[in-house]
Amino acid sequence: MRQFGGMTKLQLPKILGLVVALGLSASASAQMMINGAGATFPYPIYSKWFDEYAKVDPSVRFNYQSIGSGGGQKQILAETVDFGASDGPMSDENLAKAPGKLLHIPTVAGAVVMTYNLPGNAALKFDGETIADIYLGKITKWNDPKIAALNPGTKFPDSDILVVHRADGSGTTFIFTDYLSKISPEWKQKVGNNTSVSWPTGVGGKGNEGVSGQVKQTPGAIGYVELIYALQNKMSFAEIKNAAGQVVKPTLESVTAALGTAEIPDDFRFSMTNAPGNDSYPIAGATWLLVYQQQKDPTKGKKLVEFLKWALTKGEGMARDLNYAPLPDSVQQRVLKRIEDIKS
Amino acid sequence: MAEAALIAAEVPSAQTRMARPSRLGDQAFEWLTLAMAFTVVVLIILTGWQLWSGSTLAIKKFGFHFLTASTWDPVAEQFGALPFIYGTLVSSLLALLIAVPLGIATAAYLTELAPLWIRQPLISLIEMLAAIPSVILGLWGIFVMIPWLRNYPVPWLKRLLGWTPFFSGAMYGPSMLAGGIIIAIMILPIITSVSREILRSVPDLQREAAYALGATRWEATRIAVLSYAKKGLFGAVILGLGRALGETMAVTMVIGNTPQIALSLFKPGYTLASVLANEFTEATTDMYLQALFAIGLVLFGITILVNLLAQLLLRTIATQSVTRAVQ
Numbered sequence: 001m002r003q004f005g006g007m008t009k010l011q012l013p014k015i016l017g018l019v020v021a022l023g024l025s026a027s028a029s030a031q032m033m034i035n036g037a038g039a040t041f042p043y044p045i046y047s048k049w050f051d052e053y054a055k056v057d058p059s060v061r062f063n064y065q066s067i068g069s070g071g072g073q074k075q076i077l078a079e080t081v082d083f084g085a086s087d088g089p090m091s092d093e094n095l096a097k098a099p100g101k102l103l104h105i106p107t108v109a110g111a112v113v114m115t116y117n118l119p120g121n122a123a124l125k126f127d128g129e130t131i132a133d134i135y136l137g138k139i140t141k142w143n144d145p146k147i148a149a150l151n152p153g154t155k156f157p158d159s160d161i162l163v164v165h166r167a168d169g170s171g172t173t174f175i176f177t178d179y180l181s182k183i184s185p186e187w188k189q190k191v192g193n194n195t196s197v198s199w200p201t202g203v204g205g206k207g208n209e210g211v212s213g214q215v216k217q218t219p220g221a222i223g224y225v226e227l228i229y230a231l232q233n234k235m236s237f238a239e240i241k242n243a244a245g246q247v248v249k250p251t252l253e254s255v256t257a258a259l260g261t262a263e264i265p266d267d268f269r270f271s272m273t274n275a276p277g278n279d280s281y282p283i284a285g286a287t288w289l290l291v292y293q294q295q296k297d298p299t300k301g302k303k304l305v306e307f308l309k310w311a312l313t314k315g316e317g318m319a320r321d322l323n324y325a326p327l328p329d330s331v332q333q334r335v336l337k338r339i340e341d342i343k344s
Numbered sequence: 345m346a347e348a349a350l351i352a353a354e355v356p357s358a359q360t361r362m363a364r365p366s367r368l369g370d371q372a373f374e375w376l377t378l379a380m381a382f383t384v385v386v387l388i389i390l391t392g393w394q395l396w397s398g399s400t401l402a403i404k405k406f407g408f409h410f411l412t413a414s415t416w417d418p419v420a421e422q423f424g425a426l427p428f429i430y431g432t433l434v435s436s437l438l439a440l441l442i443a444v445p446l447g448i449a450t451a452a453y454l455t456e457l458a459p460l461w462i463r464q465p466l467i468s469l470i471e472m473l474a475a476i477p478s479v480i481l482g483l484w485g486i487f488v489m490i491p492w493l494r495n496y497p498v499p500w501l502k503r504l505l506g507w508t509p510f511f512s513g514a515m516y517g518p519s520m521l522a523g524g525i526i527i528a529i530m531i532l533p534i535i536t537s538v539s540r541e542i543l544r545s546v547p548d549l550q551r552e553a554a555y556a557l558g559a560t561r562w563e564a565t566r567i568a569v570l571s572y573a574k575k576g577l578f579g580a581v582i583l584g585l586g587r588a589l590g591e592t593m594a595v596t597m598v599i600g601n602t603p604q605i606a607l608s609l610f611k612p613g614y615t616l617a618s619v620l621a622n623e624f625t626e627a628t629t630d631m632y633l634q635a636l637f638a639i640g641l642v643l644f645g646i647t648i649l650v651n652l653l654a655q656l657l658l659r660t661i662a663t664q665s666v667t668r669a670v671q
Contacts, residue, residue, distance in 0.1 A: 040625075068625025070633070094628060162516045167601030167618075169418075169626025192419030195626040203518045203612045204601030206622060213486045218517050 031058075034304055037065040038072020038085030041171050041226070042287045045108055045322050046085070049315045053307055056314075060303045069171060069195065076102065076290045082304060084290035087171025088195065089269035101293040103342065104268040105308060105335060108316070108324040109259050111227035111284040112176050113237035113250045117215050118142065122154045127241035128183030128274070128282065134161055134222060135180065136187060137201035142220060150241070157220075164214045164223035167204025169196040175285035176224050179273035224283075227255070228323040242282040243274050254281035255325035264331060268338070284325070294343050301344025308339045395644055398637035401630065410638055416603045418623070423635035425642050427603035431520070431613035432646065435595065436588035438524030438609070439531055444581055446528075447535030448570075454536075455543040456565050467540070474533035482597030485526050490517045490598060493525075498610065515610035523599030523613060527591050531584040538583055542576035543569060575661060582654040589647055592617040616643040 036046075043066040050062035065071075069086040076084030077097050089104055114126055130146050133139040139146060143156040166173045174195045181188040191197050205211035208229040215223040227250050230237050239247045248254050261277035264270045274282045291308070295301025312327070312335055319326040327335065396403075402410065406423060413424025450470070454463055498515050505511040515521070546569050554568035570577070592615075600612020601622060616639050627633045 070624075070626045070628045073628055088628075091628065160514070167596070168622040169624075171626075194419045195628065196418050196623050198415065198417035198419065199602070202602070203516065204614075204622075205518070206596050206601070210486070210597060213483075214517060217486065217491055221516075 032060045032300060032303055033063055034060055034083070034300060034307070035063045035065075035081045036072075036083040036085060036289075037067050037075045037081045038290070039069045039087045039171060039287055040066040041087050041110060042085065042108060042324070045315075045319060045324050048318055048322060049311050052315075052318070053310060056310060057303070057306065060307065062307075068169070070169070072290065076292075079292075079296075082291075082300060085288065086290060087285065087287050088174045089271075089288060090290070098292075103291050103293050103338060105289040105291060105312075105339065106268050106270075106286040106327060106331065107289055107311065108319045108326060109255050109272065109284055109286040110175075110324060111250045111255045111281055112172055112179075112224050113227050113230045113283070114222060114224055114240070115212060115215050115230060115235050115237045116222040117217075117219055119157065119219070121236055122151075123236070124154070124238040125150045125241065125247050126238050128179065131240075132180045132184035132187045135163055135165070135199070135201070136184075136190070137163070159220045162218050162221040163199075163202030164205055164211050164218075164221050165199055165202050166196075166208075166211055166224075167206050170207075171195065171285065171287065172208070172224065172226050173197065175273060175283060178271050178285070179283045182271075182274045227252075231323050240282055242278075242280050243276050244278045244280070246278045248279065248281045250281045250283075252320055252323065252325045254279055255284045256328050258282070258284050259286065259325065259331055260328040264334070268335065286327075291342060293341055298344040301342065305339060305342050305344070308342075309336065312336050312339065392641075392644060395637055395641040399634050399641050402634035402638040405631070406635075406638075410635075411642070414603070414605060416619070418627070418629075418632050421629065421631045421635075423631075423638070425616070425639055427605050428614055428616045428619055428639060429642060429646070430605045431523075431599070431603075432589060432615040432617070432643070435520055435523045435527055435599065435613065435615055436585060438520065439527035439588045440581065440585055442525065442528035443532045443535055443584060447532055447580070447584070448539050448577060450536045451539035451543050452565055452570065454540050456569065457561070470533050470536050473529070474537075478530065478591070478593040479597075481526060481529065482594035485522060485594060485598040486518075489525065490522050493522060509607040510609050513608045513610050518598050518600035518612050519610050520599065520606075520613040521609040523595045523615070524609070526594045526598050527588045530591055530594060531587050534587060535580050535584040538580035539577055542573045542580060545576070546572050575658060578654070578658060578661065582651070585650060585654075586647065589650065590617055590643070591615075592621050596621055616640075616646070 043064070046064055050064065054061065064085075067075075069088060072081075072084040072086050073090055073094055075081045077094065077099075079099065090102070095102060114124075114131065116124065118124075124147075126147075127150060130139065130150060133146065140161055141158060142161055143158050148154075148156060174193065177187075177191065177193040177197050180191070181193045191200060203214065205214045205223070208225045211223040212225050212229065212233065212235060215221040225235070227237075229235075230250075237250060239249045242248050257277060258272050258275035258280035261280050262270060262272035262275040264272075268288070270286070272284055272286060275284075289308070291304065295304065312332055316326040316332060326332075402423065406413070410423065410425055411429070412426055413422070414426040415422045415424050416427065417423070450466075454466060458466065494515060494517060498521075501511050550568040550572055551564055554564035559567065595615055596618040599615065599618060601614050601618060602612040603614045603619070604611065606613070620636060620639055620643075623632075624636055627636055
């Protein structure tokens, strides 16, 4: 049904506006409705936060539509929602369209893992160059010397590698191609980085389930999926050599470690792939809430700030249970400071 | 109407007042139905206009080239629809190739040959096929159909027809073939149901006349029934094609989503509807979104074009049979 969600997106603001207007006029005094829209990746944790926050402050209610990062950015730019959500930072071009100053509030992070289907399913190790070469179509056999060199002792079959990638636009692809663009100049020049790219090789699966389904069904296949999805489905995945030359297992800890060492500018529009540090898992990315610095509705703005503060403190504690990597303390403090800047 | 007015003029005024509301009702009914019919037209025009206005930037930038270029690169913002047009047409045609003989043969069996106790259960089963959600069909495609295809029919097809470009190369799984078969399954119920209705409406006189002339069952079915119902059956096929062109979810899950033009049915492909479903939600830049709207416009255009062509074909078939009858 996702395709219908996308098609009706343009009408959604109008319908939402109507619903909100009706809802507000009916129960303006009883409850305040704060509307948000955007990324699908953090939807489970955001829902959990909204649920829990209803116990903290019963006077506000949240309505979050997980319509995708593209929709989230569009709607916050059109000011049809009170906050947006995106799996990638907004581009300068899109940010310039904002009617006021838009703040990026990072909330949690996730990772992308490499999953594969080989006889025996030995634990494998990869590095960035090898993954780039596989996805560029330059390494086509499992017994390629480059793969063998990273995995001494493992015997590889002389079979074709079937490359599987996401077919739908997604933050997962954004993180994955961002990483490959940093590692391989050839990738950067030929393919580049986006929520969806022109793939040099392979087949596309729809969603994490589409990719993992194809990998599971096809001997010799390799694909990338979200860490959360791999953990929940108990899939095996590869360890990756990071920028410091260490081979790191993708875990919530190694993602939080990457957040701690990634270079994060003051506007919080950062990329945390290939982060330095011995413990950092290199293929990871954060997700953001998008909020205007100057809030139009003073009471609503105040409530939103209260919620954000709660989410970045108490809320972060709930991340691990849902397999999201929380922000490290250093980043958390900086974000909380930035939330203070929101005026209403 | 005139008569009613005449009568109304003759009878007392109380009854005139009674006659008037009935005319008003007629008028209202006419206007209402006209409005309903008109709504459909307006809806189609509005959809076309919305797609057009949503893609003006892309149309201005790429022009006619959009239809002939085969790069789809959201990073470099170079967009061309050709692989998607190709994929849509080929997968739909493949589906028709499978579903039309199956559907019409099933319909012929149900109306002409099947014993009564088999008829109703079979009809219900076929209608149930239409009720399967496309996501379920897609998942079934990934986990059951594709592995089965890869293990049994494909090696056999390769041995038999591997020398043609249509069955060359390795099949890893998701492919145009898988997409075509899934679409065929999805349009089978509509083709069968509509064909069955049409064959049922063939007058029994036709069959009796054929039998009277000493025709066998097969001859009677072929000459008196199928040939008689040709026009209607063609309509059933077009209805099926309409659905095939727009089929999205299940196809997306099994076709491989690779924008390439490959003759081999074992290679992955991509359809217009699939790329819309896949990329619409996460398209962040203006040109990207515009290009997707343009894809929608192309799909809209193809659907209209196919329908127009069908009308034309239908008319030729009709005139042909008329001239043959005259001769």
